[in-house]
Amino acid sequence: MPHGPKLLTALGLAPISIYYALLFVGSIGIFLAYSFYRFEDFDFVPAFQLGNYGDVLGSELYQTLILRTLLLALAVSVVVVTVSYTFVYLINFVFARHRALLYFLVLVSLFSGYLVRIYAWRTLLGAQGVVNEALLTIGLIDRPLRFLLNGWFAVGVALVNFMIPLAVLPLHAAMANVSPKTLEAARDLGAGPVTIFRQVLLPLTRGGIVVAFAFVFIASAADVVTPTLLGGVQAQMVGTAVQAQFGTTFDWPFGAALSFTLMAVVLAVVATFGWTMKAATR
Amino acid sequence: MPRHLGAKLFVAALLVFLFAPVVIVVMFSFNSSAELHLAGLSTRWYQDVFADPEAMQALKHSAIAAAATAVGALALGMSAALALMRVPQRLRPIALGLSALPIAVPGLMIAFGLAVLYRQLNFEQSLGLTISGHVLIALPFVLLTMSSALDRFSFSMLEAGRDLGASAPRLYWSIVLPILRPAIEGAALLAMAVSLDEFLIAFFTAGADTTLPMLIWARVVRGVDPSLNALAALLLIATTALALLAARRTRPRW
Numbered sequence: 001m002p003h004g005p006k007l008l009t010a011l012g013l014a015p016i017s018i019y020y021a022l023l024f025v026g027s028i029g030i031f032l033a034y035s036f037y038r039f040e041d042f043d044f045v046p047a048f049q050l051g052n053y054g055d056v057l058g059s060e061l062y063q064t065l066i067l068r069t070l071l072l073a074l075a076v077s078v079v080v081v082t083v084s085y086t087f088v089y090l091i092n093f094v095f096a097r098h099r100a101l102l103y104f105l106v107l108v109s110l111f112s113g114y115l116v117r118i119y120a121w122r123t124l125l126g127a128q129g130v131v132n133e134a135l136l137t138i139g140l141i142d143r144p145l146r147f148l149l150n151g152w153f154a155v156g157v158a159l160v161n162f163m164i165p166l167a168v169l170p171l172h173a174a175m176a177n178v179s180p181k182t183l184e185a186a187r188d189l190g191a192g193p194v195t196i197f198r199q200v201l202l203p204l205t206r207g208g209i210v211v212a213f214a215f216v217f218i219a220s221a222a223d224v225v226t227p228t229l230l231g232g233v234q235a236q237m238v239g240t241a242v243q244a245q246f247g248t249t250f251d252w253p254f255g256a257a258l259s260f261t262l263m264a265v266v267l268a269v270v271a272t273f274g275w276t277m278k279a280a281t282r
Numbered sequence: 283m284p285r286h287l288g289a290k291l292f293v294a295a296l297l298v299f300l301f302a303p304v305v306i307v308v309m310f311s312f313n314s315s316a317e318l319h320l321a322g323l324s325t326r327w328y329q330d331v332f333a334d335p336e337a338m339q340a341l342k343h344s345a346i347a348a349a350a351t352a353v354g355a356l357a358l359g360m361s362a363a364l365a366l367m368r369v370p371q372r373l374r375p376i377a378l379g380l381s382a383l384p385i386a387v388p389g390l391m392i393a394f395g396l397a398v399l400y401r402q403l404n405f406e407q408s409l410g411l412t413i414s415g416h417v418l419i420a421l422p423f424v425l426l427t428m429s430s431a432l433d434r435f436s437f438s439m440l441e442a443g444r445d446l447g448a449s450a451p452r453l454y455w456s457i458v459l460p461i462l463r464p465a466i467e468g469a470a471l472l473a474m475a476v477s478l479d480e481f482l483i484a485f486f487t488a489g490a491d492t493t494l495p496m497l498i499w500a501r502v503v504r505g506v507d508p509s510l511n512a513l514a515a516l517l518l519i520a521t522t523a524l525a526l527l528a529a530r531r532t533r534p535r536w
Contacts, residue, residue: 008365008368009365009368009369010365011361011365012361012362012364012365012366012368013361013362013365013366013377015357015358015361015362016358016359016361016362016381016421019358019417019418019421020380020381020383020384020418020421023396023399023414023415023418024383024384024387024392024418026399027392027395027396027398027399028387028391028392028395030395030398030399030402031391031394031395031398031399034398083296086292087292087293087296090289090292090293091293094286094289095286095289095293102293104529105297105300106297106300107529108522108525108526108529109300109301109304110525111472111475111476111479111521111522111524111525112304112518112521112522112525113304113307113479113514113517113518113521113522114479114480114481114495115479115481115495115498115499115514115517116303116304116307116498116514116515116517116518117303117304118303119307119498119502119510119514120302120303120304120306120307120514121303122502123306123307123310123318123511124302124303124306126318128317128318128319129318130306130318133318133319158303161299161300161302161303164296164300165300215386218386218388219388221388222388222389222390222391223388223390224389224390224482225481225482225499229502229503239390242390242394246394246397246486252398255394256394256398259390259391259394263388263391
């Protein structure tokens with residue numbers, strides 16, 4: 001049956017293709033077009049000019065904002081990929097009997113409330129929050145730690161928290177390439193943990209690492225909700241600035257240019273990471 | 283020292299960290315005090331939520347969006363998945379990869395992109411526009427679920443049916459659909475979970491048709507509101523339950 005009438009196949013694929021073309025390609029296309037528009041008297045004037053990009057790249061404020069966003073996303077990605085990799089390794093080769101359950105537990109949290117999880121950190125990290133109260137009770141501190149909420153710490157912790165399942169997914173798929181027998185053989189041949197990681201694990205799971213890094217880096221760099229709810233005045237990211245352009249300032253063309261600048265830089269970082277990994281594991 | 287003590291501690295710590303926010307929200311939603319310390323057990327915040335017309339309205343909008351998203355994503359996703367069965371095997375991963383793009387592109391791009399598109403088309407903001415966006419981000423999940431079920435599909439059943447003289451519609455109705463039913467149900471539940479949980483697209487397209495995440499957002503931004511935890515817990519329980527049911531339906535081999 002795989003080669004049935006071509007017409008039927010085309011008919012089946014047509015609705016989804018049209019839908020993607022209109023809503024996905026169409027919306028991102030027009031969003032891109034807006035980034036070249038002019039913003040005059042609170043109206044958007046169709047044009048093709050690079051002024052908005054010039055404003056983004058020429059402003060020290062936005063340069064700093066983009067740089068900070070990238071650094072935070074990078075830190076989050078490194079932590080998330082390292083932690084998730086360790087977890088995936090452990091459930092595959094140390095706790096293999098409970099692999100299904102442990103993997104499932106992590107995946108469920110992928111669907112358990114994006115907004116709610118972020119906002120919960122306010123209860124956890126606030127001045128009268130759960131963490132501070134606990135630390136006060138056991139006497140580790142004598143007054144609440146203020147830096148926990150409304151800053152880079154809270155944004156980083158919340159991002160790491162909901163990005164872990166996103167990294168576990170591709171890493172777990174990649175770890176299926178590694179057979180316990182291969183690891184055993186390497187060990188029998190006298191390879192230490194570092195050699196096994198560099199010579200066996202890394203080359204076999206490279207693809208998964210790159211995908212996990214890409215997922216986490218892109219999603220954290222473009223997040224809007226986390227910095228708005230947990231960042232306070234200090235820890236603001238590009239996403240917050242874009243939202244401000246759409247909400248309060250109403251300069252959509254500038255917001256669009258800011259979004260596409262961020263995307264370009266982010267994709268460049270992801271590509272660089274991919275190449276570096278490829279070169280390192282050749 | 284017990285075996286793998288370090289490894290066990292690591293896994294335990296990771297799970298505690300992952301579920302801490304979820305547990306905290308549910309715990310405080312049953313807290314009798316409005317303060318941030320646990321006093322006693324109470325359902326007063328849930329009573330508040332169910333007596334709150336704004337919350338009920340948001341719940342209704344979210345339920346409509348979830349149901350409509352499931353229907354829309356299933357209609358588009360199933361027709362595509364069934365057609366993909368006819369596509370040569372080596373081309374299928376490419377088609378699936380392309381269809382997964384809406385989840386690889388950040389929500390920010392999709393939400394603002396749709397906001398711009400609908401403004402350009404002069405559409406008034408409404409729940410319908412939000413649903414159209416939710417269908418877009420639910421489709422990859424529907425397609426992935428359906429196609430993994432189709433991969434396990436045995437075509438000899440169809441051959442047998444055809445040899446016995448069944449027509450094409452009859453083949454679909456009596457063989458393909460019953461076999462795929464668990465996957466279809468799983469895909470529908472996932473689509474509902476995706477829609478219920480989505481915030482950014484709704485925020486920029488729904489206008490006055492406030493959904494549950496939008497209401498939670500508005501109240502978080504406004505300030506402390508003890509019934510917020512109950513509202514959040516309801517959303518949390520709904521999405522988690524849907525995801526769990528979906529997992530049971532599709533029985534992935536993990």
